[in-house]
Amino acid sequence: MRADLAIISDWIDTGSRVLDLGCGDGILLAHLQAERGVRGYGLEIDQEKILACIGKGVSVIHADLEAGLRDFADQSFDYVVMTQTLQAVQHTERLLEEMLRVGREGIVTFPNFGHWRCRLQLGGSGTMPVVKALPHAWYNTPNVHLFTIRDFEALCQRKHIEIRQRAMVDTAHRSSPQLRLFPNLLAELALYRLRQRP
Amino acid sequence: MTAPALPADSVGIVTPEKLAFHGPLSLDCGRILPRFDLMVETYGTLNAQASNAVLICHALSSDHHAAGYHSPSDRKPGWWDVMIGPGKPIDTRRFFVVCCNNIGGCKGSTGPASTDPESGERYGPDFPIVTVRDWVRAQALLADRLGIRRWAAVAGGSLGGMQALQWAMDYPERIAHAVVIAAAPRLSAQNIAFNEVARQAIRTDPEFHDGRYYQHGTVPRRGLMLARMLGHITYLSDESMGSKFGRELREGKLGYNFDTEFQVESYLRYQGQAFVDRFDANTYLLITKTLDYFDPAAEHGHDLAAACRQARARFLVVSFTSDWRFSPARSREIVQALVAADRPVTYGEITADQGHDSFLMPIPDYLRTLSAYFDRVHQEIAAHAR
Numbered sequence: 148m149r150a151d152l153a154i155i156s157d158w159i160d161t162g163s164r165v166l167d168l169g170c171g172d173g174i175l176l177a178h179l180q181a182e183r184g185v186r187g188y189g190l191e192i193d194q195e196k197i198l199a200c201i202g203k204g205v206s207v208i209h210a211d212l213e214a215g216l217r218d219f220a221d222q223s224f225d226y227v228v229m230t231q232t233l234q235a236v237q238h239t240e241r242l243l244e245e246m247l248r249v250g251r252e253g254i255v256t257f258p259n260f261g262h263w264r265c266r267l268q269l270g271g272s273g274t275m276p277v278v279k280a281l282p283h284a285w286y287n288t289p290n291v292h293l294f295t296i297r298d299f300e301a302l303c304q305r306k307h308i309e310i311r312q313r314a315m316v317d318t319a320h321r322s323s324p325q326l327r328l329f330p331n332l333l334a335e336l337a338l339y340r341l342r343q344r345p
Numbered sequence: 346m347t348a349p350a351l352p353a354d355s356v357g358i359v360t361p362e363k364l365a366f367h368g369p370l371s372l373d374c375g376r377i378l379p380r381f382d383l384m385v386e387t388y389g390t391l392n393a394q395a396s397n398a399v400l401i402c403h404a405l406s407s408d409h410h411a412a413g414y415h416s417p418s419d420r421k422p423g424w425w426d427v428m429i430g431p432g433k434p435i436d437t438r439r440f441f442v443v444c445c446n447n448i449g450g451c452k453g454s455t456g457p458a459s460t461d462p463e464s465g466e467r468y469g470p471d472f473p474i475v476t477v478r479d480w481v482r483a484q485a486l487l488a489d490r491l492g493i494r495r496w497a498a499v500a501g502g503s504l505g506g507m508q509a510l511q512w513a514m515d516y517p518e519r520i521a522h523a524v525v526i527a528a529a530p531r532l533s534a535q536n537i538a539f540n541e542v543a544r545q546a547i548r549t550d551p552e553f554h555d556g557r558y559y560q561h562g563t564v565p566r567r568g569l570m571l572a573r574m575l576g577h578i579t580y581l582s583d584e585s586m587g588s589k590f591g592r593e594l595r596e597g598k599l600g601y602n603f604d605t606e607f608q609v610e611s612y613l614r615y616q617g618q619a620f621v622d623r624f625d626a627n628t629y630l631l632i633t634k635t636l637d638y639f640d641p642a643a644e645h646g647h648d649l650a651a652a653c654r655q656a657r658a659r660f661l662v663v664s665f666t667s668d669w670r671f672s673p674a675r676s677r678e679i680v681q682a683l684v685a686a687d688r689p690v691t692y693g694e695i696t697a698d699q700g701h702d703s704f705l706m707p708i709p710d711y712l713r714t715l716s717a718y719f720d721r722v723h724q725e726i727a728a729h730a731r
Contacts, residue, residue, distance in 0.1 A: 164687070186687060186689075188684060188690070194710050197691075197693060198713055198714065200691070201691055201714070201717040201718050201721060202720070202721065204721055205691075206659075206689045206690055206691050207691050207692075208680060208684075208690070208692040209693050209694040210692075218677055218680070218681045218684070219681075219684065220685060223684075223685065
């Protein structure tokens with residue numbers, strides 16, 4: 148299993164109710180169901196991925212995240228999870244609000260655009276970065292909002308979102324002391340546990 | 346002349362069976378059917394644990410003949426032949442598939458054209474208005490008769506999907522999966538309005554004789570035909586009608602008269618006329634009422650989520666993008682209520698331009714969704730057997 152998913156799995160309480168936005172092939176929910184007795188639903192728009200979820204016995208709901216989460220009631224889930232999708236949606240800010248409306252907690256992961264390789268490519272060669280966590284060229288990338296760890300934390304502060312926990316991993320999806328010291332420079336992937344302050 | 350061989354993935358030649366139920370059946374309307382018959386077809390084999398049975402529920406104008414052929418010379422197979430058969434999504438090598446004509450029907454089950462044992466006359470308009478709950482109650486008696494304590498799945502499209510939903514609420518211990526396709530949790534005012542126009546078309550036909558046309562030796566052909574033509578428009582979409590007929594003229598030019606000029610007119614008339622030969626007007630009236638009355642949330646303070654909390658089944662809900670009779674939004678109401686009730690539900694919204702009728706069509710994404718789901722149902726049965 149992907150290291151980021153293993154970290155998320157550790158953050159989620161046994162028997163909780165989880166909504167996974169952009170759940171892909173359902174690997175996280177299948178794992179959480181089997182290992183943590185979680186009751187969950189995945190939202191997905193891609194037909195092939197929906198079929199993969201069905202094959203895993205994951206409850207998957209065809210939905211377009213850009214339309215928001217209006218079918219889901221306030222605070223109706225323990226966790227709303229979104230892995231590596233926040234940068235690929237049009238209405239990033241609204242979706243973040245929606246996550247924390249529907250979930251008591253939100254868990255997001257995203258590729259850090261502040262990573263030194265990105266900086267080197269943009270600052271050095273003057274081209275848009277293509278790195279392992281962001282493998283697409285500028286003209287065919289699904290990502291529409293690229294941001295750094297510092298950008299994200301500034302947004303959380305502005306929106307009164309409490310950061311309950313965070314984790315940073317590098318290319319090999321490992322953590323290290325240096326990484327904890329300079330996350331915005333060394334982390335490829337950032338993981339956050341969030342809660343909306345009243 | 347030898348008949349052409351049947352397709353390899355067909356259940357083949359099937360023979361319906363009429364099962365008689367002698368106990369009285371209490372109906373929602375307060376009346377009692379002293380006895381009733383159900384016309385039934387089954388495909389595949391019931392396993393030793395009786396754990397592989399799938400009930401198929403039919404919609405307004407279909408019946409027990411869901412798959413296969415009645416004779417080698419049949420032009421068309423059963424109404425859900427795309428879904429049921431060896432190697433098809435509801436694979437008859439794995440599942441024992443059951444489909445019955447519902448009470449009130451006109452294909453052999455007790456209905457308005459049957460003889461009332463009390464009066465010795467045909468029921469006609471005196472046949473009680475039956476509800477989806479009544480049907481499900483009768484289907485539960487059928488399950489008892491077949492030795493099926495719990496269905497692996499109950500599945501249907503449109504009104505058939507409503508029966509699957511009702512099963513999950515009324516017999517939570519007797520259904521493992523509910524497959525609810527192109528359905529709605531209740532009819533909208535617009536849906537009821539269309540039904541009312543259909544009913545008026547039939548009831549105002551001079552040959553209708555207040556529903557006692559059997560005794561008069563007549564058939565309200567005109568009314569039933571109009572009802573079907575109207576219904577048929579709601580089963581198709583603007584896109585599918587456009588691509589099928591467009592504004593094509595039968596004679597290639599305008600005739601400046603009221604003959605059948607556009608191809609779409611000719612098609613609708615054909616559909617209407619063909620229907621009159623195979624369907625009973627009183628049954629049509631009755632089932633439009635069954636549709637109008639369906640509202641499982643009503644007895645739970647009009648809270649659909651509360652109604653869904655009765656269920657123990659896992660759900661598959663499917664809708665089609667071009668269906669405007671029961672649009673995707675109506676399916677999402679069901680999904681939303683199931684999520685609020687914390688029930689497992691998978692929802693597929695299939696891109697298709699064939700309108701409400703999509704649920705009968707071999708649309709690849711639709712068939713693959715059902716295949717994947719029924720594979721899972723099968724794996725569960727196999728895991729339990731070990």
